[in-house]
Amino acid sequence: MRPCRLIPALAIAVALLLTGCGARRSSPVTIRFWNGFTGPDGRTMLRMVQRFNAENPDVQVLMQRMDWSTYYNKLFVAGIGGRAPEVFVLHTRVMRRFSEAGFARPVDDLLSGPEPLDAGDLDANVWAAVRFGGRHHGLPLDVHPLGMYANRRLLREAGVVDARGGPALPADGPSLLAAARRVTKSAAPGQPPRWGFVFANGLTNAYTLMRQFGGEFFTPDGARCTMDDPRNARALRFCADLVRRERVAPAPESFDAWIGFRQGKVAMAFEGIYMLADLRKQTDLDFTGAPVPRIGPRPAVWADSHNLCLREGMDERRLRAAWRFVKYLSDHSLDWAEGGQVPVRRSLRDTERFRKMKVQAAFARQIADVRYLPSLPFVFEFETELGIAVDRALRGSASPEEALRTAAANVNRVIARRRAAGVAP
Amino acid sequence: MKSGRRRDWSAYLFALPFLALFGAFVAAPVLYGLGLSMTRWELLSREPAVFAGADNFREALSDPYFWKALAATFRFVALATPATVLLALVAALGLHALRGRRQSLYRAAYFAPTLITISVAGILWRWFYNSEFGLFNALLAPFGLKAPWLTDPAWAMPSIALMTVWWTLGGPVVVLLAGLQQIPAPYLEAAELDGAGPWQRLRSVTLPLLRPVLLFVVVLNVIGAFQVFGQVYMITRGGPEMTTRTLVQYVYETAFNNYRMGYAAALSWLLFAIIAALSVAQFRLMRER
Amino acid sequence: MRRARRWRAALLEAAVAGGALLCVAPVALIFVTALKPDAEIVHFRSLWPQSPTLASFREILGNPEEIPILRWFANSVLVSSGVTVLVLAVTSSAAYAFARLDPPGKRTLFAIVVGAMMVPGQVLLVPTYLILNRLGWLDTPLALIVPAGASAFGFFLLHQFFLGVPRELEEAAAIDGCSRLGVFLRVVLPLSRPAVATLAIFTFAGAWNDFLGPLVFLDSVDRYTLPVGLALFQTSYYAEYGLTLAASVLCTLPVLLAFLAFQKHIIEGIALTGLKD
Numbered sequence: 001m002r003p004c005r006l007i008p009a010l011a012i013a014v015a016l017l018l019t020g021c022g023a024r025r026s027s028p029v030t031i032r033f034w035n036g037f038t039g040p041d042g043r044t045m046l047r048m049v050q051r052f053n054a055e056n057p058d059v060q061v062l063m064q065r066m067d068w069s070t071y072y073n074k075l076f077v078a079g080i081g082g083r084a085p086e087v088f089v090l091h092t093r094v095m096r097r098f099s100e101a102g103f104a105r106p107v108d109d110l111l112s113g114p115e116p117l118d119a120g121d122l123d124a125n126v127w128a129a130v131r132f133g134g135r136h137h138g139l140p141l142d143v144h145p146l147g148m149y150a151n152r153r154l155l156r157e158a159g160v161v162d163a164r165g166g167p168a169l170p171a172d173g174p175s176l177l178a179a180a181r182r183v184t185k186s187a188a189p190g191q192p193p194r195w196g197f198v199f200a201n202g203l204t205n206a207y208t209l210m211r212q213f214g215g216e217f218f219t220p221d222g223a224r225c226t227m228d229d230p231r232n233a234r235a236l237r238f239c240a241d242l243v244r245r246e247r248v249a250p251a252p253e254s255f256d257a258w259i260g261f262r263q264g265k266v267a268m269a270f271e272g273i274y275m276l277a278d279l280r281k282q283t284d285l286d287f288t289g290a291p292v293p294r295i296g297p298r299p300a301v302w303a304d305s306h307n308l309c310l311r312e313g314m315d316e317r318r319l320r321a322a323w324r325f326v327k328y329l330s331d332h333s334l335d336w337a338e339g340g341q342v343p344v345r346r347s348l349r350d351t352e353r354f355r356k357m358k359v360q361a362a363f364a365r366q367i368a369d370v371r372y373l374p375s376l377p378f379v380f381e382f383e384t385e386l387g388i389a390v391d392r393a394l395r396g397s398a399s400p401e402e403a404l405r406t407a408a409a410n411v412n413r414v415i416a417r418r419r420a421a422g423v424a425p
Numbered sequence: 426m427k428s429g430r431r432r433d434w435s436a437y438l439f440a441l442p443f444l445a446l447f448g449a450f451v452a453a454p455v456l457y458g459l460g461l462s463m464t465r466w467e468l469l470s471r472e473p474a475v476f477a478g479a480d481n482f483r484e485a486l487s488d489p490y491f492w493k494a495l496a497a498t499f500r501f502v503a504l505a506t507p508a509t510v511l512l513a514l515v516a517a518l519g520l521h522a523l524r525g526r527r528q529s530l531y532r533a534a535y536f537a538p539t540l541i542t543i544s545v546a547g548i549l550w551r552w553f554y555n556s557e558f559g560l561f562n563a564l565l566a567p568f569g570l571k572a573p574w575l576t577d578p579a580w581a582m583p584s585i586a587l588m589t590v591w592w593t594l595g596g597p598v599v600v601l602l603a604g605l606q607q608i609p610a611p612y613l614e615a616a617e618l619d620g621a622g623p624w625q626r627l628r629s630v631t632l633p634l635l636r637p638v639l640l641f642v643v644v645l646n647v648i649g650a651f652q653v654f655g656q657v658y659m660i661t662r663g664g665p666e667m668t669t670r671t672l673v674q675y676v677y678e679t680a681f682n683n684y685r686m687g688y689a690a691a692l693s694w695l696l697f698a699i700i701a702a703l704s705v706a707q708f709r710l711m712r713e714r
Numbered sequence: 715m716r717r718a719r720r721w722r723a724a725l726l727e728a729a730v731a732g733g734a735l736l737c738v739a740p741v742a743l744i745f746v747t748a749l750k751p752d753a754e755i756v757h758f759r760s761l762w763p764q765s766p767t768l769a770s771f772r773e774i775l776g777n778p779e780e781i782p783i784l785r786w787f788a789n790s791v792l793v794s795s796g797v798t799v800l801v802l803a804v805t806s807s808a809a810y811a812f813a814r815l816d817p818p819g820k821r822t823l824f825a826i827v828v829g830a831m832m833v834p835g836q837v838l839l840v841p842t843y844l845i846l847n848r849l850g851w852l853d854t855p856l857a858l859i860v861p862a863g864a865s866a867f868g869f870f871l872l873h874q875f876f877l878g879v880p881r882e883l884e885e886a887a888a889i890d891g892c893s894r895l896g897v898f899l900r901v902v903l904p905l906s907r908p909a910v911a912t913l914a915i916f917t918f919a920g921a922w923n924d925f926l927g928p929l930v931f932l933d934s935v936d937r938y939t940l941p942v943g944l945a946l947f948q949t950s951y952y953a954e955y956g957l958t959l960a961a962s963v964l965c966t967l968p969v970l971l972a973f974l975a976f977q978k979h980i981i982e983g984i985a986l987t988g989l990k991d
Contacts, residue, residue: 038947040954064935066947070926073930074930192566250557251573255551255660255662259552259558380678395666420469436817437811442808442863443804533973534734534855538740540741540923541741542922542925542965545958591736594737600871600912637874637875638874645867648832651832675832693837701829
């Protein structure tokens with residue numbers, strides 16, 4: 001490099017160094033934000049994060065996302081190594097586990113701090129679900145209940161119509177059965193088969209029905225599993241009958257039963273609001289959303305929530321910045337809802353913008369009736385057993401009573417093992 | 426004849442970089458991970474790891490899910506490994522006999538599935554196998570057939586094995602082909618001059634000379650098959666009714682869903698012992714002849 | 715006689731080609747389906763796209779803020795090449811040492827190395843993470859390259875191949891005054907080109923497709939490799955098919971092309987040089 005070129009280069013380098021030094025004195029606080037929002041959810045969240053960063057130059061939020069199963073693995077592997085992120089998302093059903101391990105810092109004191117948030121604006125049942133040991137360990141961002149997605153064309157073609165000729169969405173058990181029967185029979189010979197219903201997710205669907213029939217899963221003290229409660233068995237029998245007796249739903253698959261609905265071959269399916277973004281891509285599908293029909297005597301629907309949690313042990317400056325970010329997300333939860341979620345801020349739901357989100361608004365009508373999975377430290381083992389029982393009943397390899405009995409026995413073995421090891425149930 | 430001591434030294438010098446990396450990033454984690462098998466360590470509890478002796482192993486041997494997972498694993502190995510190795514050998518022999526430019530093209534075709542990452546391969550075959558809405562049954566529908574690929578426990582594991590054969594055939598094909606290419610032509614020419622037909626040349630020249638490479642392929646395939654996880658997890662998640670849940674998936678769920686690191690480590694030790702025993706048996710079997 | 719041979723050759727080629735076609739068909743399906751618009755993908759009306767579109771590709775490539783795919787591609791190239799070079803260098807020397815020289819404790823060491831392959835990788839995840847954390851390598855390419863260097867697979871593969879190299883050639887070179895290292899570099903390695911090239915391909919493809927390692931050891935989306943980035947279009951229970959397939963094409967195509975180009979260098983090894991002397 002010739003000398004005369006060196007000097008301007010040096011000057012630039014020195015200038016950069018100086019500005020670098022200057023910038024370092026008031027460098028932004030870095031907040032790491034981890035979550036499991038892959039898919040279109042994730043891109044919605046990313047845009048919210050980018051907007052926050054733009055509006056808050058003194059804070060830099062770095063988001064990392066991966067699919068949920070690996071997310072939870074990575075979260076605690078990082079936690080062990082002391083590298084847990086500042087802000088992270090926890091589902092309500094695993095909250096107890098993580099809060100007992102001291103992972104998530106309670107947020108009650110932050111609600112009344114310099115950036116206050118009115119806890120009364122949150123749905124009471126959703127807010128109560130994150131309360132352990134008298135304190136709330138995260139701020140709910142949304143609730144994602146199950147709901148009914150319906151194929152309007154199939155219903156109309158099967159003659160399941162209301163007075164105006166539009167599709168009549170069933171609101172109870174008998175009308176659900178009637179509608180499903182009509183659709184399943186309505187396939188013309190030579191055409192591909194049609195189904196009235198499909199179990200897009202056996203576990204959540206069955207859990208919803210079990211709760212509707214009033215079944216309990218544990219004794220009040222949590223010491224014994226009562227999954228084989230006859231009310232649960234009755235609910236499971238209703239599900240199994242759809243497949244095996246009424247033949248209005250196909251045999252269960254481990255995955256991708258949902259594809260059938262997207263293909264337009266199924267009239268009704270119960271899935272979470274989060275499937276909305278996926279459905280929107282199916283531009284040739286005329287679908288609508290509605291609350292899950294009331295099949296059992298009690299109103300109930302499976303749901304889970306995404307909660308924004310803060311790591312323990314942050315310094316004051318970082319904590320303020322993290323809370324500011326969390327509050328921002330909550331205040332803008334309508335942006336989040338656009339992607340297929342239901343916000344839990346009642347004031348935000350009571351707006352024209354939310355009312356225009358037809359499917360989300362329909363699913364939101366069920367909020368008072370949402371039932372989370374039992375709050376357990378061993379929630380994954382519980383889910384596995386329940387899933388196996390539902391699978392066996394739907395497949396017909398065991399009666400609902402037998403399947404639930406085996407599952408309850410297995411869960412009780414887990415409880416016994418934990419008691420023997422001195423871990424609290 | 427060089428002095429024995431000088432040869433020993435230079436051997437370890439040659440192997441030093443490998444041994445250093447191996448010690449730090451393979452041996453150390455393995456010892457740590459397997460050492461956990463003697464502790465009771467529930468992650469996400471405030472309790473530290475507690476020494477538990479052989480408790481975890483006792484629990485494993487009386488755990489019906491362990492035996493169920495072991496059975497599923499054995500079923501998979503029995504279905505996938507012989508098929509993969511035999512088909513790979515046949516394909517490699519065919520490719521080797523082919524010579525010419527197109528050989529490279531065909532070899533690339535056999536290897537292409539291996540380049541598809543596991544998550545995409547899993548999604549693809551899940552889609553193929555869906556009994557209601559999948560591609561295979563859509564193709565069979567005009568003939569009035571409908572196979573319960575993943576919904577019937579008797580079909581599920583063979584379906585996964587079939588997918589595995591497709592996905593992993595390329596590796597052994599490439600390795601065996603390289604091994605075949607390394608056999609000096611003069612040996613085969615000599616056999617031909619002696620009047621040996623193609624089958625006899627195969628049996629008495631090619632296969633014996635191929636044995637070290639074949640042993641490698643078989644041993645590696647068995648080791649890999651016993652550790653099958655990715656494709657099962659993606660295609661059935663262990664269903665239907667946990668009949669396809671292999672041992673590694675059980676280890677994975679025990680460690681990362683149920684947060685029981687000690688027990689997961691004990692299960693891994695048991696799996697390791699089984700694989701090691703089988704590998705030793707294979708080495709002996711294929712060397713003695 | 716010649717006609718029978720030509721028939722046999724044609725049948726052989728047909729059989730080989732048939733197998734190749736079966737293998738390649740699903741891969742081709744991925745490529746073709748990636749050209750379908752999202753709404754068309756779930757239907758199986760026809761294998762070919764009725765209204766082909768590059769929409770999925772455009773969404774992936776045209777969104778560097780949300781999907782920095784070129785950055786991911788560069789990271790994948792860097793990491794995969796780094797791993798391949800490291801593995802080749804490190805395992806070839808070690809495999810040669812064990813195949814030819816006779817160190818004490820050779821059998822035990824060999825058993826330990828091969829034995830390490832029998833431990834499920836998931837068990838190693840937590841300890842490796844802790845070690846890398848201590849070294850300060852997390853969220854850097856070092857975390858992906860260095861631990862992968864001690865490839866037991868590579869060691870085992872080359873060991874078996876080196877066993878098949880005729881000793882006479884090495885001894886001849888040694889008599890000519892070549893040092894150990896010289897024999898290794900100038901005689902053995904060139905003769906083992908098929909094996910070395912094979913290992914290179916496997917290592918590269920394996921590193922390219924490695925998913926769990928980069929996922930756990932990397933934090934910043936900017937440092938991701940392609941498979942991890944690709945996973946952003948999938949959730950645990952469903953996938954955005956169009957984006958996933960398009961990303962898969964972008965992920966697979968480079969390695970496939972590299973394989974096609976590279977394999978021309980795998981010349982028939984010893985068969986040509988042989989024992990002509």
